[in-house]
Amino acid sequence: MKDRRDHYYWQAKKLGYRSRAAFKLIQMNEKFNLIKKGDWVLDLGSSPGGWSQVAVELGANVVAVDINPMKPLENVHFILGDITKAETLERIKSFREKFDLVMSDASPKITGVWTIDHLKSVELARASFSIAKEVLKVGGNFVVKVFQGEEIQKFFNEIKDYFHFKKFHSPKASRKQSAEIYFIGKGFKLIS
Ligand SMILES: C[S@@+](CC[C@H](N)C(=O)[O-])C[C@H]1O[C@@H](n2cnc3c(N)ncnc32)[C@H](O)[C@@H]1O
Incomplete structure (x- = not known):
């Protein structure tokens, strides 16, 4: 099996991040200024917590959700x-009504069948x-x-019509062979 431990994996270990994914958020924030001190951030598909760590380091308060x-x-x-269940939205809203940023790194369990994973x-x-x-x-801002x-x-x-600025972006820390891309x-x- 291929060794998936790359530069970002070791950097994450070294800097105490729970995932190499942390670097994707760091890079997207550097490019698009998504998070500022005092913001309320909703982190969907948050486990093990790398993105939440980055948001907290930038001075945000975070509500994180994962299955x-x-x-x-x-x-x-x-x-x-x-996050696909209506009751989860109710639980989020009962803790906090409004957020400055909603970010979602949620991924399905990979089957290896491209179309299924995509859908x-x-x-x-x-x-x-x-x-x-x-x-x-x-x-507010949205990343998914x-x-x-x-x-x-x-x-x-x-x-697209819900945002003044919109684009797809692939951060450097995404693996070259990965199908993932982020909507910003x-x-x-x-x-209406
Ligand atoms: C790539 S990981 C997120 C990594 C995270 N951003 C970090 O930096 O640690 C994707 C996450 O999406 C979660 N997920 C998948 N389907 C979900 C669902 N329906 N509701 C909530 N979380 C879900 C998985 O459990 C997994 O923890």
């Missing part, structure tokens, strides 16, 4: 729940956006991972 448990982190309120990932991205629509402050494939343009068309939306607006 799998996550070890406690200071300034992070964790909710064990499924499941779009489903999680859509679930993330329906949560974001309810809890994002006007002017999606595996590339035929539905991606449709997903982009569904959400800035300046959330309500549309």
Whole structure:
């Protein structure tokens, strides 16, 4: 089996991040200025907690949600729940109504069948956006991972009008062979 421990894996170990994914958020934040001190951040698909760690380091307060448990982190309120279930949105809202940033790194369990993995990932991205629509402050930011494939343009068309700035981006820390890409939306607006 191929050794997946690369530069970012060792950097994460060295710097105490729980995942190499932490560097993807660091890089996207450097490029797009997503998080500022005092922000409230909703981290969807948060375990093991690398993105939450980065947000806290940048001075944010975090509400993190995952279907799998996550070890406690200071300034992070964790909710064990499924982002595709309506009750999870209710639990988020009962803790905090509005957020400056909703970020989702949620990934389905990989089957290895490209189309299935792509469609499941779009489903999680859509679930993330329906949560974001309810809890994002006007002017807030949204980041969501999606595996590339035929539905991606449709997903982009569904959400693009809700943001002043929108684009797909692949951070350096994403593996070269990875199908993942991130939608970045800035300046959330309500549309009818
Ligand atoms: C790539 S990991 C996230 C890594 C995280 N950003 C970090 O830096 O540590 C993807 C996560 O999505 C979660 N996930 C998948 N489906 C989910 C769902 N329906 N609801 C909540 N979390 C989900 C998985 O349990 C997994 O922890």
